[in-house]
Amino acid sequence: MRSARNAGISVQGELPESVRTQFRGPETFFSGFIPGISGIPNVEQKNSKRVVLKACSFGDSNVYLRNALDLLSPGDLAQIETWLDPLLGSVKLRVKFDEATDFDIHAEAEIDGRSMPLELLGTGYLQLIQIFCYILLFKPKILLVDEPDIHLHPSVQEKLAQSLLQIAGAQGIKIIMTTHSPFIVRGGPAGTNVVWLADGEKKTDDRTIVELALGWGAFGKKVIVVSEDAKNDLLKKLIRQWPELERAVTVLPGRGYKHLLTKTEAQELRSSLGHKFKVLVHRDRDSLTDDEVAKLKDSYASDGIRLWFTDQSDLEAEFCDPGFLSVLTGQPIHTCENWLTEISNQHQREIEDQFASQRAAHNEELHKAGGSPTNDEVWTAFQARPLKGAKGKFIFKQLKNKVPGGAFSEATVESLATYPERAASLKANLEDLLA
Structure with missing residues (x-):
């Protein structure tokens, strides 16, 4: 000039x-x-x-x-x-x-x-x-x-x-x-x-905070969602249902529930970023009971930090719902329900073995001193769930073979733009953190 x-x-x-x-x-x-x-x-x-x-x-x-x-x-x-x-x-x-x-x-x-x-x-x-x-x-x-x-x-x-x-x-x-x-x-x-500007205002001139925010992919965001899973395409897809929320959120991969971000680590992350971000930690519900989920959520209770559990067993379960399947494949609801019933009947033993294995892991984590509910009690309660105790990941895999014409796959699920709203509790948690 x-x-x-x-x-x-x-x-x-x-x-x-x-x-x-x-x-x-x-x-x-x-x-x-x-x-x-x-x-x-x-x-x-x-x-x-x-x-x-x-x-x-x-x-x-x-x-x-x-x-x-x-x-x-x-x-x-x-x-x-x-x-x-x-x-x-x-x-x-x-x-x-x-x-x-x-x-x-x-x-x-x-x-x-x-x-x-x-x-x-x-x-x-x-x-x-x-x-x-x-x-x-x-x-x-x-x-x-x-x-x-x-x-x-x-x-x-x-x-x-x-x-x-x-x-x-x-x-x-x-x-x-x-x-x-x-x-x-x-x-x-x-x-x-180094100065961080957003919406015409200076957010901070602390270089360390700016470097961390950029490194975490949180620049211009307000909530950091730390996933349990290393692959988080489905979690991002759920968040894309709400464009206003998506603009304020960044999603980071995890390494499984055994390496889940702890409350202390989440607090340290918030502190290192100058308390400018909220943190939502995602964990699959798996075979946890409602009481166990409530106790784990309480253990994370802290300012600006939430532990969010999937409404069903895991993220994949959200896309194994008859309503979603009907929109995806163009088939009537009863046909989609039949696919799920057939998979459940054909693989009942595998589903029950997987459930028992998960309950053993949950008991090791939460009930080392005893006092856990019996597997039969939990299994009976889970029959009221949409997938009746089955893992969404397992059903998702079976649907790829069950649904004719390759209409159900990671690619077709990912590409479907309009479908009935899923994961209402995820939306509620994000809105609460952004309020």
């Missing part, structure tokens, strides 16, 4: 001469703005310096990148190559325009001994070339860079912050970047000012 030509910015009043020249002058550029770049045109005609500088100040840099490079000296192009080397390896730039014979500017890059037109470079290469070109062309006092991490490999993102700091020191400029990248933030040298 050229001084006094920035949109909405002007210099008024009397300033000392030593200060005024920092803001205004024929070749003085107080600030420079580098927008994201998504590619460049195949052909670029030569334009005057005034046209190029004005266009770049309006954010049209991708259309004029060759022109901007053509305004640089051979020494400046060599400097760009030097800055690119630790990030992308050896890159040689060649820019040529003959006033007597050319209409268009010819620009090439040589990488690993192979030359190619500039427009065939990856967007990450173009992004860095643009940033370094602006620094040398405008020599601004302040450089504004919008999300330089886009199209860059994480390892390059992490190096970029350090490289820009070194360049800023050598060129005598200040750099302000916007980013959503944990790698950019993590790569920022000690002393870098």
Whole structure:
């Protein structure tokens, strides 16, 4: 951006001469703005310096990148190559325009001994070339860079912050970047000012909190849902039923109920993130009784923390419901109910063995001193459940073989967008945490 030509910015009043020249002058550029770049045109005609500088100040840099490079000296192009080397390896730039014979500017890059037109470079290469070109062309006092991490490999993102700091020191400029990248933030040298902005307000300038929030995928979120399962596609699908809630939630994978995030760990997570997030821990109900579920929930009771149990045995059970199956397959409810009944009858022994195994695990966890209900008592009570004591994971697997034409699978379940609302208690817990 050229001084006094920035949109909405002007210099008024009397300033000392030593200060005024920092803001205004024929070749003085107080600030420079580098927008994201998504590619460049195949052909670029030569334009005057005034046209190029004005266009770049309006954010049209991708259309004029060759022109901007053509305004640089051979020494400046060599400097760009030097800055690119630790990030992308050896890159040689060649820019040529003959006033007597050319209409268009010819620009090439040589990488690993192979030359190619500039427009065939990856967007990450173009992004860095643009940033370094602006620094040398405008020599601004302040450089504004919008999300330089886009199209860059994480390892390059992490190096970029350090490289820009070194360049800023050598060129005598200040750099302000916007980013959503944990790698950019993590790569920022000690002393870098890191500020988290959301909805036009500063949330925090504590770098540790920002790094943790980005690392947990919680940036811009309000609730962290920590799943029991390593694979959480179905949990995310359930949350997508409620777009307003989904926008405030991030879901993280787990490692099974034996490694479930404990209350203490959840409290430590909240504390490390400056108490800016609520935490919902997901656990499958499995073969737990209602009393056992209630006691486990109470054990997690804490400000901003909830333990949520699935309404049925597990997440898969939500998608083994006759109503859901009917919408998915287009078959009447009674047909879907028959599929479930047939699976239950055909695999009764396996279902009961799985139930007994789970009850043994629950008793080991919760009733080491004795006092647990008998398996027969629990099994009888479970006959009122939709799957009558069977695990959703088991029924889900059997439905893939039972439903004709491959109409039931992970892919078809995942792709179904509209269906009767499921997991009402999940919605209630999220709403409670967000209230």
